[in-house]
Amino acid sequence: MISESGLYRTRRKDIGHVHDPQAIKKDQPEDSEESQESSRIICLSCKHPITHGDSALSVMGSHQHTQCNPAGIFFQFSCYNQASGCLVTGEATAEFSWFPGYFWQFACCSDCGTHLGWFFSGGKPNFFGLLNNKLTSQ
Numbered sequence: 001m002i003s004e005s006g007l008y009r010t011r012r013k014d015i016g017h018v019h020d021p022q023a024i025k026k027d028q029p030e031d032s033e034e035s036q037e038s039s040r041i042i043c044l045s046c047k048h049p050i051t052h053g054d055s056a057l058s059v060m061g062s063h064q065h066t067q068c069n070p071a072g073i074f075f076q077f078s079c080y081n082q083a084s085g086c087l088v089t090g091e092a093t094a095e096f097s098w099f100p101g102y103f104w105q106f107a108c109c110s111d112c113g114t115h116l117g118w119f120f121s122g123g124k125p126n127f128f129g130l131l132n133n134k135l136t137s138q
């Protein structure tokens, strides 16, 4: 799938950012075609802009996470420090939180309402975990 391969590529570049942010910054002007700053991440259902590749964040050592909920369903998601296209809904709860010390709420597309992932708060930093199969990049 195009969307998935796009996100995997973003992830590898993000790891570079984390390990050597200075070096990546210098390289970016030559890397305009795949520059994260130009990659908009949009809702797969309605194409509403959700976040940007340059908001990608590494949480507990990884941008991308795979977690299982109490019902045994696996979710593959990526972390972003902001997602202005998301509407955060529901009460913050620490129940079954995948990230120790964090509360979570649902994060939905503010346009079509599709559940896109979760907003994790109460720790440092707060972040969005957004489902890879609900988003695509542009």
Ligand SMILES: [Zn+2]
Residues within 6 Å of the ligand: 043, 044, 045, 046, 047, 048, 109, 110, 111, 112, 113, 114
């Ligand atoms: Zn949407």
